[in-house]
Amino acid sequence: MAELVLQNVDKIYRSRKGNVHAVKDLSLTVQHGEIVALLGSSGCGKTSTLRMIAGFEDVSNGSITLGGKPIHTLPPAARGVAMAFEAYSLYPPLTIGENMSFALKSSKLAASEQDRRVKAMAGMLEISNILDKYPSSVSGGQQQRASLGRALVRDAGLYLLDEPMGQLEPQLRAVLRGRIKHYIRENKCTTILVTHDQTEANALADRIAVMEGGMLQQFATPAELKVRPANLFTGTFIGEPPMNVFTGEVTSSGDTLSFTVDGGTTLTYPAGEASPALREKLSRTRSIALGIRPYALHLGDGPVKGKIMACQWLGDQTHVAVDVAGRTVVSVSHERITLAPGSDIALNVASRDLHLFDPDSGMAIAHGGQLA
Amino acid sequence: MSQLSISALSKAYGAFKVFDGLNLSAAAGEIVVIFGGSGTGKTILLRLIAGVEEPSSGTITIGGHDVADIAPEHRGVGMAFQNFALFPHMTAAENIATPLRAAGASEDKVMAGVAKVAKLLKIDHVLTHSPRELSNGQKQRTALARALAASPNILLLDDPLRNVDAKLRFEMRLELPRLLRQSGATVLYVTQDYKEAMALADRIAVLAGGTFVQMATPEDIYMKPATLGVASLFGDPSINTAETTVEAGPSGVHVALGGTTVELADRYRAFAGRSVTFGVRPEAVDISAATGLDAEVVAVTPLNERTVLLLKAKNGWEFLSSLPSSAASIPEPGTRVHARFAEAGTHLFDRQTGERLHG
Numbered sequence: 001m002a003e004l005v006l007q008n009v010d011k012i013y014r015s016r017k018g019n020v021h022a023v024k025d026l027s028l029t030v031q032h033g034e035i036v037a038l039l040g041s042s043g044c045g046k047t048s049t050l051r052m053i054a055g056f057e058d059v060s061n062g063s064i065t066l067g068g069k070p071i072h073t074l075p076p077a078a079r080g081v082a083m084a085f086e087a088y089s090l091y092p093p094l095t096i097g098e099n100m101s102f103a104l105k106s107s108k109l110a111a112s113e114q115d116r117r118v119k120a121m122a123g124m125l126e127i128s129n130i131l132d133k134y135p136s137s138v139s140g141g142q143q144q145r146a147s148l149g150r151a152l153v154r155d156a157g158l159y160l161l162d163e164p165m166g167q168l169e170p171q172l173r174a175v176l177r178g179r180i181k182h183y184i185r186e187n188k189c190t191t192i193l194v195t196h197d198q199t200e201a202n203a204l205a206d207r208i209a210v211m212e213g214g215m216l217q218q219f220a221t222p223a224e225l226k227v228r229p230a231n232l233f234t235g236t237f238i239g240e241p242p243m244n245v246f247t248g249e250v251t252s253s254g255d256t257l258s259f260t261v262d263g264g265t266t267l268t269y270p271a272g273e274a275s276p277a278l279r280e281k282l283s284r285t286r287s288i289a290l291g292i293r294p295y296a297l298h299l300g301d302g303p304v305k306g307k308i309m310a311c312q313w314l315g316d317q318t319h320v321a322v323d324v325a326g327r328t329v330v331s332v333s334h335e336r337i338t339l340a341p342g343s344d345i346a347l348n349v350a351s352r353d354l355h356l357f358d359p360d361s362g363m364a365i366a367h368g369g370q371l372a
Numbered sequence: 373m374s375q376l377s378i379s380a381l382s383k384a385y386g387a388f389k390v391f392d393g394l395n396l397s398a399a400a401g402e403i404v405v406i407f408g409g410s411g412t413g414k415t416i417l418l419r420l421i422a423g424v425e426e427p428s429s430g431t432i433t434i435g436g437h438d439v440a441d442i443a444p445e446h447r448g449v450g451m452a453f454q455n456f457a458l459f460p461h462m463t464a465a466e467n468i469a470t471p472l473r474a475a476g477a478s479e480d481k482v483m484a485g486v487a488k489v490a491k492l493l494k495i496d497h498v499l500t501h502s503p504r505e506l507s508n509g510q511k512q513r514t515a516l517a518r519a520l521a522a523s524p525n526i527l528l529l530d531d532p533l534r535n536v537d538a539k540l541r542f543e544m545r546l547e548l549p550r551l552l553r554q555s556g557a558t559v560l561y562v563t564q565d566y567k568e569a570m571a572l573a574d575r576i577a578v579l580a581g582g583t584f585v586q587m588a589t590p591e592d593i594y595m596k597p598a599t600l601g602v603a604s605l606f607g608d609p610s611i612n613t614a615e616t617t618v619e620a621g622p623s624g625v626h627v628a629l630g631g632t633t634v635e636l637a638d639r640y641r642a643f644a645g646r647s648v649t650f651g652v653r654p655e656a657v658d659i660s661a662a663t664g665l666d667a668e669v670v671a672v673t674p675l676n677e678r679t680v681l682l683l684k685a686k687n688g689w690e691f692l693s694s695l696p697s698s699a700a701s702i703p704e705p706g707t708r709v710h711a712r713f714a715e716a717g718t719h720l721f722d723r724q725t726g727e728r729l730h731g
Contacts, residue, residue: 174609174654174692178671178682182705185671203673203680222674226697240676241542295677295698310546312571315594315607316655316678316694319571321546328546332677334696341550 002067002080002157002190004030004053009062011048011214022048024214026062033188035181037201040211047162049211050194054160055079066157082156084148086163090135096146097122097131103154121149124179126172140167145176152183159184159191165200177203198238210234226293228372232362235291235355241319244297244329246290247359252283259290259354263325265304273351274369281371282356288365291355294319294332299339302348304329311339322347375400375558376421376526381430383416390416391582394430398575400525403552403559405569407605408579414562417579418528421560422449434526445474450524450557452515454534458503464514465490465499471522489517492551509540520555527557533568545571566606570594578602597728600649600721609680611651612691615723620644627720630665630685634713639731640720647723654680656717657693659703664710667691669703683711 011023023045030036038046051057053064055076064072071079082103090099097118104114122128125145130138135146144167151159168176181204184191195201201208202222210217210225210233217237218230229235229243236242248261257279258268267290271279297304299320306324318337322329322345331347339345352368364372374397381394390413398404406414419425421432423444432439439447450471458467465486472482490496493513503511512532519527533541545568552559552572563569569576570590577587578598586598597603604610616627618640625636627650634650658664659681667683670690674680679702681693693711695702703709720729 170608171604171610174673174675174680175682175690177673178680178692179690181673182671182682185705199675203675240538242539310549310571312546312549313590314567314570316653319546328543330546334677334698341553 003032004028004158004190004192005063005065006049006053007063007065009049009052009064010060011045011052011057012060022214023052026216028209028216028219030190030192032190033185035184035191035193035204035206037193037195037205037208038211039195039198039201039208041196044211045214046194046196046211050160050162050192053158053192054081054083080157081160082151082154082158083160084151084162084164086144086166090143090146090150092135095132095134096127096138096142099135099146100131100150100153103150107155117153118149121153124183125149125176141169141172144168148180152180152189157190159189161191161193163195163197164193166195166197180204198240202238208238210237212237228364228367229291229355230364230372232289232291232357232364235357235364239293241294241330241332243291243293243355245357246292248288248290249286250282250288250356252279257282257351259288261290263327265324267303267349267354269351274366275371278366278369278371281365285365287359289357289359289362291357292329292349292353293355294330295334296349296353297329297331298348299331299333299337299345300348302346304347304349306345306347308339308341308343308345310341311337313337320345374398375402375435376560377433378421379431379433381417381420381432382428383413383420383425384428389582391579394584396577396584396587398558398560400558401553401556403549403561403572403574405573405576406560406562406579407564407566407569407576409564409605412579413582414579415530418451418530418560418562421447421526422451422528423447448525449528450519450522450526451528452512452519452530452532454531456503456511456515456535458511458514458518460503463500463502464495464506464510464517467503467514468499468517468521470518471524475522477522485521486517489521492520492554493517508536509544512536512540512544516551520551520557523555524557527552527555527559529559529561531562531564533563533565541568548572566608570606578605595716597719599728600651600726603651603719603721603728607653608675609654609692609694611653611719612657614650614689614691616648616650618643618646618648618720630667630689630691630711631687632665632685634665636720637715637731640729643720643729643731646729648729649721649723649726651719651721652691652713653717654692654694656714657683657691658712658714659683659693659695659709660700661710661712664712667709667711669705669707669709671705672702683709 006028009026013020040046052059059072100118101114127145148164207221209219218234225238246261251258255271256268257271258266260266306322309321309323312319313336318333320331355367356365366372377397379395382392383390408414420427468486469482472485495513498510576593578585586602594606620641625640626633667685669681670684671682677697678694679697684690
């Protein structure tokens with residue numbers, strides 16, 4: 001069983017100008033056959049983490065074990081890790097097919113089996129027709145698929161994929177995502193995917209490790225990240241379009257719970273829609289940050305009043321921007337909606353779709369009426 | 373009357389033809405998006421209209437006047453580019469002022485003009501900064517402000533959101549239509565992002581292979597694509613396709629698909645025997661029914677507020693279904709489902725020409 005465990009891992013880059021603490025006390029367990037995405041913007045520590053797992057960087061503190069064996073002291077080649085990087089790094093003098101089978105040469109597989117595997121992988125990635133070509137004569141998207149194929153075709157304890165699909169042709173991307181996810185599942189490949197693109201992470205990963213400032217912000221399934229973000233950072237980082245966030249005050253008075261947000265709008269709910277524990281917590285709370293996902297903000301009736309700024313239909317969804325007391329909030333609908341800019345609109349949100357955060361610490365207080 | 377009109381416009385560099393015989397007219401205040409992949413000549417078209425390059429043949433008229441002999445600075449055209457192209461030695465305010473100064477405006481008018489457009493674009497607080505002190509978003513707003521400053525009749529925007537991050541691009545996509553309407557200018561907007569095109573355009577002109585393949589409202593482009601090429605450029609995930617043949621019998625019209633037959637509307641009867649590409653948009657694939665094309669769920673991949681399913685039919689045909697993530701039930705990989713195709717997102721294209729068959 002190739003379970004990957006990072007325990008209290010630090011990465012500190014030391015220089016005369018001062019130390020940079022790129023990864024802070026990271027602990028993470030990737031189960032056998034699981035696909036985990038390290039997701040964050042540049043400088044969040046995801047690439048340093050990947051490089052420590054691969055062995056290109058030393059671990060400053062902590063340990064990394066694969067299948068129970070410490071690997072962080074081993075040279076890269078001894079770690080049993082297959083890699084595909086954004087810069088493709090195919091061997092220029094070898095054809096695409098040779099590049100892919102090169103990784104299998106050192107294995108004990110029969111030549112016919114090696115050939116069968118490369119052909120099957122090439123078929124899955126739609127590069128069967130370029131196996132005889134050299135890397136320099138094919139497109140960036142094709143090179144990227146070849147690089148990915150070269151990594152996946154191997155038998156490895158762990159697969160590290162660094163921004164593996166950024167160059168893929170839009171028309172192929174969705175199908176390839178599905179095929180790759182299926183392949184990884186079927187073959188129980190333990191996989192770490194590093195990306196800044198949440199679309200990629202959501203599509204492929206079983207769980208996503210959201211990183212920012214060298215720290216793990218939350219480690220959860222894509223659905224969990226949407227429904228129960230641990231803090232304001234994850235709440236606003238995950239989700240496209242991003243979550244609407246209001247700041248304001250909460251008042252609980254007997255049988256109602258009211259949120260008065262900047263601009264003066266008040267949202268009132270029956271107190272019974274919040275759990276007793278949450279009501280108790282809110283009775284001691286004043287300032288609050290209120291998060292509402294665009295698809296949970298419904299147009300039509302309700303206490304939030306505004307003016308339509310833009311109404312944009314994109315084929316399978318409509319994005320509506322509404323000016324509410326001088327700030328823009330966004331509502332998304334799966335239906336086609338036509339609303340004239342400048343017209344008045346009211347919006348509502350159900351209590352089950354409210355996310356409450358502490359405005360100072362950013363930590364989640366509640367999701368949908370239950371304590372976080 | 374059209375504010376901008378181009379007719380039989382061609383551009384070639386030696387033997388290499390970029391485009392040939394383009395026709396387009398845009399009304400005053402209209403936003404026309406020029407949409408196409410890289411290398412289709414979108415930027416060159418803007419350069420011809422701006423007057424910084426000359427066409428090989430054809431005419432461009434602005435406000436009813438042929439502009440062939442009019443210098444770029446006198447055409448009443450404002451332009452902004454994807455790389456911002458700000459003058460590095462000038463402050464944001466000086467950058468914005470350049471077209472006003474070039475037009476010989478008095479210093480009072482220059483100051484007032486800069487202040488007005490800076491307020492509109494919410495960059496009044498960074499006017500004294502030099503470009504290198506500005507974020508990419510501020511640079512892009514400064515470039516837009518400069519393009520708008522002299523109140524041009526024609527505004528040419530060359531992929532202005534290309535180099536800003538996803539969040540800002542989304543915000544600007546919502547904000548731009550209002551800004552552009554307020555300017556009153558006729559806008560030609562170049563982009564490779566279909567969502568941007570649909571969000572901003574009154575009309576979209578799809579440029580491919582040196583011609584406008586289709587010129588229509590976003591709705592018509594999406595719902596009634598002229599060709600398979602247009603259909604596959606709009607939509608994420610893009611349209612599912614399968615090659616098949618139209619068959620007609622006494623019981624109805626159908627195509628062989630995914631190891632079974634799928635009924636078509638009777639209006640396709642006239643195409644019996646025709647080799648076609650069957651196309652169905654992923655959001656038009658309904659898997660909630662009890663009957664339909666038998667398929668297995670291969671993978672489930674969430675995509676923003678939707679969930680995309682990779683499905684495989686009995687004969688190996690792979691296709692995608694895209695459901696709202698809020699849908700009552702999202703099946704697990706390995707589940708067998710029955711797929712039905714909503715008529716609004718289902719099309720037939722001629723296999724040779726790629727043209728959509730109008731049933």
